[in-house]
Amino acid sequence: MNTRRFFIETSSNEANPGNLISITGDEFHHLKNVNRARCGDMIEVIDGHGSLFSGEIRSLKSHEARVTIHSKKKADPPEINLVIAPSLLKQRPMGILIEKLTEMGVDEIRPLVFARTDEKYNPGRLKKWQKVAIQSLKVNKRLWQTKIYEPVPLAEFLSMNHGYVSKILLDISGSRTMETRWNSPILAVIGPPGDMTDEERLLLVNNGFIRYNISDAVLKTETAALSIAAILKQTAGS
Helix, strand or coil: CCCCEEECCCCCCCCCCCCEEEECHHHHHHHHHHCCCCCCCEEEEECCECEEEEEEEEEECCCCEEEEEEEEEECCCCCCCEEEEEECCCHHHHHHHHHHHHHCCCCEECCEECCCCCCCCCCHHHHHHHHHHHHHHHHHCCCECCEECCCEEHHHHHHCCCCCCEEEEEEEEEECCCCCCCCCCEEEEECCCCCCCHHHHHHHHHCCCEEECCCCCCCCHHHHHHHHHHHHHHHHCC
16 A cells, blocks of 8 residues: 655755654645544655655644654756646636646646637636645655746747747647657647637747647647647656
């Protein structure tokens, strides 16, 4: 049976074997009431910034669990291999997209706003997306949390110097021939449900994006994003 894994939000840089760390909030509720953990149980604790602790539950209070650290592993920050930049979607499909991309271990998610993006952004959504990324981190066994950014207009995003080596634009009129090996970091842009405008398409092409088609069918933005992520994960080496 896999050791149960929990997340702590506070800085754990100074936490070392022999020290105590605390689990509170939603993670405490999950530990005590959902998993019905008991004192003496062995668990794993992660912080989303490369730290993995193995420890023993020493006390369970009304709002806090105290865990004695037995061992600590620290992973170096991963190289950015794969970045997915989909159009901002309505809450439900965007939530599903965030959940699945973070489960897959995509390094960064950078939502974009196109001329035909039919959704308004509320800053509170970023916190919800980050909570989803935390839950995915406990499932996919990675130690570094997927970075998720607030949506920005396409032109603003392209004006930033991100340093991507390979840039892909999913486009039903693009080529069906996939490169055998893309050099990372790889960026894949997926347009809105109503498609991007001709001006946006030209802007992307002029910025070095290669138009690529993964299906003869017209795919939803979330389906296309997950499909290209699965394809590129094999190439990005992450």
